[in-house]
Amino acid sequence: MMGEKSVRRLAAAGAVLGLLLMLAGALLIKLSSLSALPDHALLRGVLAGRKVILILGAALTGASVYAGNIAVQGRRRLSGFFPYLLILPAMIFLVLFVLYPILNVIYMSFFKGSVLNPTKSFVGLKNYMALANKSAFIISVRNTFFYAVFFVSLVVLFALLMAVWLFDDRKLNKFAQTAIFTPHLIATVSCAFIWRWIMDFNDYGLLNTVLGIFGVAPVPWLESSKTAMWAIIIMNVWKNIGYYALILIAAMKSIPAEIYEAAILDNASRTKRFFRITLPMISPQLFVTLILLTIGSFNVFDSVNAMTQGGPGSSTEVIARFIYLFAFGNANSLGQGCAAAVFLMSIQLVLTAAYFRLLARRVHYQ
Amino acid sequence: MNAHTRRRIRRTIRRLPGDALKLAVVLCFVFPFYWMICTAFKPYSEAISVPVTFWPRTFSLEGIASILSARxxxxxxxxxxxxxxxxxxxxxxxxxxxxxxxxxxxxxxxxxxxxxxxxxxxxxxxxxxxxxxxxxxxxxxxxxxxxxxxxxxxxxxxxxxxxxxxxxxxxxxxxxxxxxxxxxxxxxxxxxxxxxxxxxxxxxxxxxxxxxxxxxxxxxxxxxxxxxxxxxxxxxxxxxxSELGTRWNEIMAANLLIVLPVLGVYVFTSGRIIKAFTYNGIK
The missing domain is CATH 1.10.3720.10 (MetI-like)
Structure with a gap:
């Protein structure tokens, strides 16, 4: 009789193999619908067996899960296959709307095609090569990085400041916390339109009127390619400070008071307490905040689309808008849009990995 | 006046500049929404008049009416x-x-x-x-x-x-x-x-x-x-x-429809919403 552990391991290996076979079968079925395929004896043979491969994979997965489940549940609760039934709807939705779309976007990025015929012809890496030479893409990447750098650093800076400033348990602080959080709940489009109105360049524009009181000359916020991206950054920073400040306040609340009391007994100054106690103690949350903000900043779309539509000129074009315009806009540029989407996903992955490598060891876990 | 009250008053005075600054900052976050509401209730002529009015001089339902009339x-x-x-x-x-x-x-x-x-x-x-x-x-x-x-x-x-x-x-x-x-x-x-x-x-x-x-x-x-x-x-x-040019009072009136339900829910459940949004399961 085999031990429970070895059965589980065997079943896991079988399930992985089965899933891979299913994936291969599905890919072959997709490929077989392509018109221009190289005529090769081996390829023809594999293609002929595509359904067999798919069914074999499904059978192997099913059998492995069956065996594995009996091994797992052996001596514990005998719920049989009831839990699979419970998670089935969720899994179907996640596969259909998350997992499959990711894989498919990678797949489509190797083809030239349009919305009507996404995989018209296989072009290998040509879509990626084309992107590297496309000035519209380069500009959108540069703009997105510009936006991300300033958006992330300004939000982190101001959120930290606000968190320290509004930390104490006072009525005024509670009220201020509630107030600065408000923009986070409001639709980005709504905020974008409010700020468009506030930043209006005509004499009745509110922001320029207020700045005028302080003697600042009118700024052509959304009308000039020099300031348009800053206008978008200001709007988004304004919208997000409150949320991240509250996350950091929640983190600071969990720091034991004794640590501060000990530091005060040691005559540690306020700044010293902040840098030596507060900052290290909230570093896990700060770290996660930084990752979430960075990933999010590369997806910027709503605010740009509602405030400037990428203009003036192409001064506020960003990657997400490039994908949107190329995937559905031009004829036969769907593949390039997909390649840009894969590129976007890769940037986010690489940056997350970089944060982990560079910062994770500085994060202090209690 | 006893020592305790005196101390409290002194503390309040000492805090005054900081608190005033805090209120000013809060204003920066809330005022855009006030500005939206304020504009929505101005007639178009006043919305684009100079000098800017911070309270509708003529309170008007023009913007809201024209949005709702489905023109x-x-x-x-x-x-x-x-x-x-x-x-x-x-x-x-x-x-x-x-x-x-x-x-x-x-x-x-x-x-x-x-x-x-x-x-x-x-x-x-x-x-x-x-x-x-x-x-x-x-x-x-x-x-x-x-x-x-x-x-x-x-x-x-x-x-x-x-x-x-x-x-x-x-x-x-x-x-x-x-x-x-x-x-x-x-x-x-x-x-x-x-x-x-x-x-x-x-x-x-x-x-x-x-x-x-x-x-x-x-x-x-x-x-x-x-x-x-x-x-x-x-x-x-x-x-x-719209063909009539940028009617900001109408745009803000339309915006009001999007914003008000969320703001309304927030007013009644602010504590819970803040808790929900700041919970991220870290740690």
Missing amino acids: SVDVMQYLMNSVVITFGTIALQMVIMIPAAYAFARFEFFGKNICFALVLLALMIPGQITYITVYLTMADRNLLDTLWPQILPFGANAFGIFLLRQGFKQIPEEIIESAQLDSASQVQIVMQIMVPMCRSVLLTIMLFSFVSSWNNYFWPLVMTNSEKVRPLTMMLVRVLD
Whole structure:
């Protein structure tokens, strides 16, 4: 009789193999619908067996899960296959709307095609090569990085400041916390339109009127390619400070008071307490905040689309808008849009990995 | 005046500059919304008059009336669509989330970790990556330009599954075992014991879904073309493009329709909403 552990391991290996076979079968079925395929004896043979491969994979997965489940549940609760039934709807939705779309976007990025015929012809890496030479893409990447750098650093800076400033348990602080959080709940489009109105360049524009009181000359916020991206950054920073400040306040609340009391007994100054106690103690949350903000900043779309539509000129074009315009806009540029989407996903992955490598060891876990 | 009162007064005075600055900062965050409301109740001539008035000199319903009169846009249609999409999404999410969270919280089964990893993956992957394929799938099924592509892609609420699983896990084992001794069925256990005990978590998740679904802009923009199926967030551009030029009082009146429901919910549940949004399961 085999031990429970070895059965589980065997079943896991079988399930992985089965899933891979299913994936291969599905890919072959997709490929077989392509018109221009190289005529090769081996390829023809594999293609002929595509359904067999798919069914074999499904059978192997099913059998492995069956065996594995009996091994797992052996001596514990005998719920049989009831839990699979419970998670089935969720899994179907996640596969259909998350997992499959990711894989498919990678797949489509190797083809030239349009919305009507996404995989018209296989072009290998040509879509990626084309992107590297496309000035519209380069500009959108540069703009997105510009936006991300300033958006992330300004939000982190101001959120930290606000968190320290509004930390104490006072009525005024509670009220201020509630107030600065408000923009986070409001639709980005709504905020974008409010700020468009506030930043209006005509004499009745509110922001320029207020700045005028302080003697600042009118700024052509959304009308000039020099300031348009800053206008978008200001709007988004304004919208997000409150949320991240509250996350950091929640983190600071969990720091034991004794640590501060000990530091005060040691005559540690306020700044010293902040840098030596507060900052290290909230570093896990700060770290996660930084990752979430960075990933999010590369997806910027709503605010740009509602405030400037990428203009003036192409001064506020960003990657997400490039994908949107190329995937559905031009004829036969769907593949390039997909390649840009894969590129976007890769940037986010690489940056997350970089944060982990560079910062994770500085994060202090209690 | 005793020493205590004197100390308090002195403290208040010492704090005055800081508190004034705090109020000024708060004003920066709230004033844009006041400005929206204020503009919505100005006649067009006053909205674009100089000097700027910070309170409507002539209080007017011109903007709101012209939005509601459906002269250029059919507001009621947009509003209906928003309501159907939002509540449809919440309902669908509940049906999918409750059994899944129950399974993840209470059962051991082979492949549980992989399945849960898929839930976590969904938390990380942005719509900007997935929508191209979803668009093609919907096009295949002739579902583009309907309400479906604005509801179905959000069916599996990963954050909700995650949160509700934590909630279910905290329910003591004994309660469920005693129910099983009373030969309660699984459905009864979930619906009559676990769901009522996790009321507050569920309400939190619903508020969260309400806000994100109501505010959704990207998916309707990509998946739909016609006014018949578009939600309120799509209306602003239509108002902006009116042939009479940029009527800011009308745009702000339309904006009011999007903002007020969320603001209203926030006023009554600010504590819970703040808790819901700042909970991220870190640590």
